[in-house]
Amino acid sequence: MNEPETKPTMPTPEEVFRAHAPRVYNLxxxxxxxxxxxxxxxxxxxxxxxxxxxxxxxxxxxxxWLHRVTVNAALAHRQKRxxxxxxxxxxxxxxxxxxxxxxxxxHPWSIAPDEALQRRETAELIGQxxxxxxxxxxxxxxxxxVEGLSNAEIAELLDLGVAxxxxxxxxxxxxxRNALAPHFEEVAS
Amino acid sequence: xNCREVAELLLEYVGGELAPDAHTRLELHLEKCPxxxxxxxxxxxxxxxxxxxxxxxxxxxxxxRLRAALEAAQRGV
Numbered sequence: 001m002n003e004p005e006t007k008p009t010m011p012t013p014e015e016v017f018r019a020h021a022p023r024v025y026n027l028x029x030x031x032x033x034x035x036x037x038x039x040x041x042x043x044x045x046x047x048x049x050x051x052x053x054x055x056x057x058x059x060x061x062x063x064x065w066l067h068r069v070t071v072n073a074a075l076a077h078r079q080k081r082x083x084x085x086x087x088x089x090x091x092x093x094x095x096x097x098x099x100x101x102x103x104x105x106x107h108p109w110s111i112a113p114d115e116a117l118q119r120r121e122t123a124e125l126i127g128q129x130x131x132x133x134x135x136x137x138x139x140x141x142x143x144x145x146v147e148g149l150s151n152a153e154i155a156e157l158l159d160l161g162v163a164x165x166x167x168x169x170x171x172x173x174x175x176x177r178n179a180l181a182p183h184f185e186e187v188a189s
Numbered sequence: 190x191n192c193r194e195v196a197e198l199l200l201e202y203v204g205g206e207l208a209p210d211a212h213t214r215l216e217l218h219l220e221k222c223p224x225x226x227x228x229x230x231x232x233x234x235x236x237x238x239x240x241x242x243x244x245x246x247x248x249x250x251x252x253x254r255l256r257a258a259l260e261a262a263q264r265g266v
Contacts, residue, residue, distance in 0.1 A: 013259035021255060022244055029245035039251045043258050050262050093196060100191030106224035109231045113238050123243050130239070145239040170200040177228075177235040184231070 016049055024070050030142040031074045033131035037081070041073045048073075067147070071139075071157050078135070089134045092174035107185040129179040133172055140165055141172035190214045195225045199232050 011019070024045045029038035048069055097103050116122045133141060143154045144165075151165045158165070190211075195218055201207040202215055219226045247255070 013256060013263055016259055017252070017256055021247065021252070025247050026244040035248070035251070038245070039247070039254070042247075043255055046255060046259055047262050050259060093193065096193035096196065100193040102192050102224050102228070106227045106231075108227045109234055111234065111238075113234065113241055117238065117241050117243065122238075126238055126242055127245065141239075145236055146242065148240065166200055170197075173200070173232060173235055174196070176239065177232050180235060180238070181231060184234070 011050075011053060013050070016046055016053070020049055020066065021046060024066065027067070027070050027142065027147060028074050030127075030130055030146050031071070031139055032078065033138070037074075037077055041070065041077050044073045044077075045070050064153075067143075067149070067153075068157060071143070075139075089136070092171055092178055095178070107181075109181070109184040110186040111184045125183055126180065129176055132179065133175055137168050137172035137175060140168040141176065144169050145173070190218045192218075192222065192225050192228075195219070195222075196228065199229060202229070203233055203236065 021042060025038055025042045028041040028045070029035065032038050032041065045066070049066070095103050111122075117126075130138065130142065130146070139158060140154055140160075143149045143157065144151070149157070151162050151169070154160070154165045154169075155162045160168075195215055198207060198211060198215055202212065207215065219229060
């Protein structure tokens with residue numbers, strides 16, 4: 001006797017929302033730097049999930065697909081909106097004088113990450129520093145240090161070479177370090 | 190190796206990807222240059238803080254709008 005064919009059950013809207021909205025929104029928010037654009041992109045991505053999720057049932061590639069769809073939707077959204085004038089981008093490696101020494105004093109940081117991040121203002125400070133990164137560095141920085149993707153995965157997502165990913169990630173980290181330093185450096189007594 | 194060269198190599202250094210010879214020269218520099226030691230420690234802390242950053246959260250209003258959009262899509266509205 002043949003087994004009756006079982007039709008795959010569609011996830012409810014609530015299941016789709018709970019399973020994917022927090023992660024999709026976080027990536028979109030960090031890439032786009034504002035709540036409204038991130039909400040638009042999250043909606044776009046979740047609707048794609050509703051339409052196509054059945055093709056990924058039990059498939060380990062779902063997280064990869066979600067990253068790709070979210071990154072593509074965020075980049076497309078950014079292109080659609082009026083391009084914001086970005087401030088001139090200073091190379092963070094310009095903060096060294098001609099003989100290669102630091103141009104400014106460098107002090108140790110007095111911060112314990114776990115304790116610091118429990119304070120809302122510290123998390124907001126870091127989030128705002130990410131928002132202010134130039135887009136060219138922010139995309140790579142978010143995918144690497146927020147999402148934890150490898151350089152090779154980022155290269156594929158953004159259609160870049162691995163060397164370009166590493167260069168942008170390094171400059172993004174230096175800009176972040178320089179933005180956070182005034183807040184976290186020990187005050188000289 | 191000077192301070193700028195140290196800064197240029199930090200991505201590979203903290204990622205454990207630096208060639209042994211460059212790794213040794215960089216660490217020798219860090220031992221005798223407190224500003225670079227502080228700079229390197231703060232570069233690592235920046236990465237750590239970002240990796241542990243709590244997720245950006247949807248506002249309740251935005252979450253309600255998204256749920257409504259998903260329900261409308263499933264009803265074929």
